[in-house]
Amino acid sequence: MGKEESPQITRRTTRSSSSVTVAKNGVETTKTSDSRPLTINELVFGENPIGLDDLLSSFPSRRAQILELVRLLGPSNSPMLPIFIYGGSSTGKTSIILQIFRHLNRPFVYSSCLTCYSPRILFESILNQLLLHRKNAANGYSSAKRCERPSDFVNSLREALSNVINNLKGNSGKSSTKNLVGRADGSMVYLIFDNLELVREWDKSATILPFLFNLFDVLKMPEVGLIFVSNTSPDTYYSSMGYMEPIPVHFPDYTEDAIRQILMKNQVNRKLYLSFLDVVLRPFCRITRRVDELSTALAPLFEKYCEPVSDSGVVPNEEMKRVLFSHLQPYIAPSLNEVFKVSSQPSPEVKTNSEIKQKGSRRKSGGCEEIDELDFHMSTSAKYLLISAFLASRNPATLDASLFDPMGGFDSRKRKRKPSQKSLEQKETVEQELLMKGPGTFPLERLLAIFQCITSIAEGSIDEEEQGDEGLEVQGGDGRLMSDVLLQLSSLCNANFIIKGGSCPLEGLIRYRSTVSEDMVMKVARSLKFPLSKYLYRR
Amino acid sequence: MGRESAAEEALKLIRSRLCDPSFVFRAFSDSPESNYSKLKFIISSSVTEACNNSILLLGPRGSGKIAVLELVLKDLLLEYADMISVIRLNGLLHRDDNCAFKEIARQLCVEHQLIFSKMASFDDNSQFMIAMLRECGLAHKTIIFVLDEFDLFAQGKQRVLYSLLDAMQSVTSQAVVIGVSCRLDADQLLEKRVRSRFSHRKLLFLPPSQGDIERLLEHIFSLPIDSTLPHDYAVEFNAKLQNMLADDKFKQTINTHMNSDASVNDLLRFLFRAVSYMDSGSGLLSLEYFKTALSNIQRQPKLECIKDCSVLELYVLVCMKRLEVKEKNSYNFNAVMKEYKSIHDSFMTSDYYAQNVCLRAFEHLLHRELICFTDNRAYNQSVEFRPVKLLISFHELHQGLKSYRSCPAILLKLMDREA
Structure with a gap:
């Protein structure tokens, strides 16, 4: 899971503070990075592009969705109708679309409605990225353009986009033979809106949502591709009437086999982990099929499972599996009921803390050290x-x-x-x-x-x-x-x-x-x- | 040029055609009965006769109102280059009066090479517009106002519509107001003072007929013989296309899609998806692509959601359904848990989990929007106590359970019993 999330994080740091990325890439020294002017190539993913095979193998059981998306994006320089990607949480929507852009090496603008929590911030973040504007101390961390209303946004966006597209066209015209690393491919610009479902909660959602869905028709620029990523299916948007439905692409939740493959990915001792998963995965999958929850739930259990094993590189045989299973068995049932206790609803920390503490105290029988019943201070x-x-x-x-x-x-x-x-x-x-x-x-x-x-x-x-x-x-x-x-x-x-x-x-x-x-x-x-x-x- | 690159060229061409509404609607522009001809006649006559006019273009979403209008405007701009200036407004963007006048002023300034002041007040901008209308009238220049999403301008005080239509009452001005709306009753929304100044000319946009669709398909897909594409390839492609268009199965596929949504834009979306499957190896269209696209574009989101659920989430759903069948008019998580416990007590199921685990599953269902709270904003209630309701019907749930891969038999039994 950690690996799955990482591209997004890199992406963010790429935009906000290039020094980190530069240090990571090792292309330039960190000292010069701040003064380095941003170029149009800043809009591509920023790391070496990956091949389609690598892409497919890094996301188990997402072959159909990846191929579908690549086909819908089409060959370079071909226009595209808006796409709507939807599926439950932690099904790899965001990371897959970002990795696809890494593979295609095309310029894109990513903005998540989670971090851009109001229309103004959303608009300004898109414009900042397009205008290659970086917030820093010199400009007082201000945006390139101040815009609050959709009407202003459309005017600025049109201007910025046509600039970028002209730049890209000039770029490809000048040096098509010299294939530099990090050079953007094609002259299409893609706008990605992530976490679209949150827009429905905004104050002005009644005007913003139809506006976003209609953006393609409003802009009338064939060089712009729009991609919406949402947690909820398109039918949950019907009530906000007044838009043309984009092309839907569904990401189903992972099946048990797929989860096994994903969890296996970063393991050191694969054989041992596999025998562990054979035991625990099925009962846990009956409760949830979300990879993020499962991986946090299974981590402590695996430690328990490994306790009798002295050598971490051991390949378990049938005999050993049986021993390990009998060691683990008493812990499975209680952990099924306890592990999801970490509250997912945004409640203040104190309450969560107290819940965790309570859980800890209940686990005392499991052999933890002695803790007081109520171990947070209260007068x-x-x-x-x-x-x-x-x-x-x-x-x-x-x-x-x-x-x-x-x-x-x-x-x-x-x-x-x-x-x-x-x-x-x-x-x-x-x-x-x-x-x-x-x-x-x-x-x-x-x-x-x-x-x-x-x-x-x-x-x-x-x-x-x-x-x-x-x-x-x-x-x-x-x-x-x-x-x-x-x-x-x-x-x-x-x-x-x-x-x-x-x-x-x-x-x-x-x-x-x-x-x-x-x-x-x-x-x-x-x-x-x-x-x-x-x-x-x-x- | 190799076969593959030729295929890619063809794919790019077709994709850009599908994304370009003015190309698509060009197919309908030649017949004299079409909306294109009617609209062109109306606008060109008011340009040449130097009179004021107002029209409403009405039709369902995606029927090509704006596309046809843009075609007409493009042709008219070629014909009378310096006699027309076009101001485009969109209800989604300029619903606010202040915003609308500012945008009108801005576009007028751009048209006439004037300096636009961002600081100009509402009053300045409306005065400026009226002055510009008079000036243009004296210079025999027509200003065409295009108001997209016209119904949104009719919300509120309708000041924009009133001042536009009122300015057109004078003899000196020379303007055409074109409203575009998907609400067929858009003219009924107008206030009396606005309605009396409106001409009540309306153009209706209807869904395409069978013949129209066939012509459209040919128009979009057939490759030009005399272009950069290799001649042999284009000929072969077109021959295959003709074959396919004549195929009954193909017609049936298109018809199935048109039955669910009959607008042109929706058809384009379907075709776009089908074309995106085109294999660069063969480089030809085939019926299979359209069939795959049909199955991929007609989705049943609720059933997909149920398939994504875990077994525990299904239990919660079935418990809620049982509560609804029992005609409990409102229930919350605690009531669901009681029901869950009673099911467990009577059937001794293997899936019995603690309350907090179930609460988590419950929250997942909330995120999936299979269930929702009946009160939209309870500030001070925790999740357990807020009343909820199901967002799927009995039938959908039953269907979903049946198609679920490893659905517990007890749940199906419970559902069958309720049915």
Whole structure:
């Protein structure tokens, strides 16, 4: 996988800081590179072109797609209709198209809508590349042209493209016999738009998407080829009406065999790895067929697998395979359930961290060194705040009085009555509702009230400085602690343990919601020796 | 010239023809009934008679409205070189009034070798346009405004349309406004003050007929005998082409494609794909290329997506489908997990994974857009609790499961039971 991603990275460095590339190529010394003027040849891939056979062999089971793309791009100097490449993540769309351009050695402009996250940045990055403009300290890291609107962009683009094309034509006319390395082939310029699916999320997607799809017709320049790369299929764009559909090329997800070939590529001891894959690949492929996820998931398992092997170059025989398998077997099932835990959704680091830590602590049985249950730092008041937020989210507000009332008489009466009245069906619907709604929201006042209650209860058992403060606050209404608690609350919000909801339409107050799981809160409560289950209302 | 290089030359020629709409639509320009002739007559008469005019070109996307218009303009510019200047606007780019006037001013300046000021205000630019219209009228010069994506100009205050059409009411001005739109009701979108100034002349662009298509194919594919291409090769190529065009199977292939989309541009895309398969060894077209192209261009994205799914993702999909069949009007990941557990409990499947693994599969499905959230923006809910819905039909899912290579039998059984 690492190898697959590398071309893209080289590409980026080629554009942003040529010194790195130059050092890599060893063509020039790094000192002169900064002053070296950019030429039109900067638009080609920048490394030695590769042959078609190398290209095909470096991407296992992508033969059909590569040949199809090469055919659609056609011989040099032949115009092309827009192409739309689509397929799931980590199926090699970007790297294949970039490597094809390396093979063809034709000039192209690559811009990803992931890094160019607004129309203006996208437009300016394309123009910068076409105008051979490099951001540096001398020009204050500014773009060659400032353009925000599609109309300005089209005018500048047309100008820049015709310049580049004239240059290319002049180039090929002058010295067609001297075939220099890095000389662009042909006079076509290709624009590649990667991660197109993200454009749909932009503010102005309703105008930008049809514009991009219509760019070929708007420009009316046959020397320009457009290539769109997207994660999602063309039918997910239909709602943004008003475009001509480009030619679709589909990259299907890799099959199990293809994944085996890809994973085998960079292995030292291929035989050993192959016997490892024979064991683990099938169950893992039932969960996911994404190469990036699989390679991260399999790496620690392979280490486990190799543990009994003393010599790394050994060729395993049947006997040894059996031994190794029996060594590995107990780890497979748990790792199937654990390995994908690293959250893929963009949640703040703290939460991910805590999840990883939790995973670590659960793995303790597997033989890791001793770690504390909760090994990220959290102040005591923050822990109480977390617990009270959890309680506020889970418990119905009407029961607060009975749960936290020190007398508790009211509580028992109510509890006795309830189950007798409730029919089973009602219970189910309530359960269903809970499943749907998730944790409830609560106003700040309720959170603070619960916080005061549980800290005053805990006061007896734990002697902490802030408990004293708490007492002060209750009596005298001292503002210091209040602000302290609010500060803690905001830091919990930043850590995504508590999220701020929209304001309630009736009351106009900001409402909060706790997102932590029950396990997590249980752990926090245990660290405080706080009797959480006593206060948690179970339906 | 060797056979291979000749074939490559031919391929380049055909590809450039396919990418050049004005070449393609030249095929239809000779008959007197064609839109080309009508449009040319209308515009040339308003140029020669020095009057104002306005036309709408309407037709589905890819029917060649702009291509025909460009052909007409090109011919007219040859005929009356110094009597016409063309201003081209596109609704996609110049929807904003400010932008549109700026662009008009810019193009007028380029046409008449004037200096364009970027700093000019909206008012300056509109004054400038009206002044230019008057000047051109006095000089008996017609300004042709081409408004592509006309319907987009009709959104908002329609100030551009109003000032253009209002300026044309005076005797001194001499301009033609040509609106191009794929909305057949484009003239109904106009405000009353704009509509009353509009001539309501409309030209409809229809999909090509059977005969048109045949003529088009011949027009595009036949190689010129008297060119740089070797004579023998061109003759052989054309003979093979005639053979193929007469073939019933070929006609059927083209018809199958035209049944799904009847516009000319779509046909061109299909032909482009077919031609790209042309082998430089033989250098001749064959029916096979067209058949391959047909199977490659008619895609079923949802079925492809299901084929890409892992087994666990299929489980999640089937669970969601079961929830929908049970008429749960809204459900979220937790409900799906409950269903997943119940399936596992009753059938003891081998694929039972922890919640976080399933959540990952669930997120993959979201990325594949096989499922989506029903509320588009819930700021403060985690993924587990947001209500979701399926984006594929029962039939598609069933079809997809059947064609899946190693689909667990239990899933098929569950789906069959629901059906």
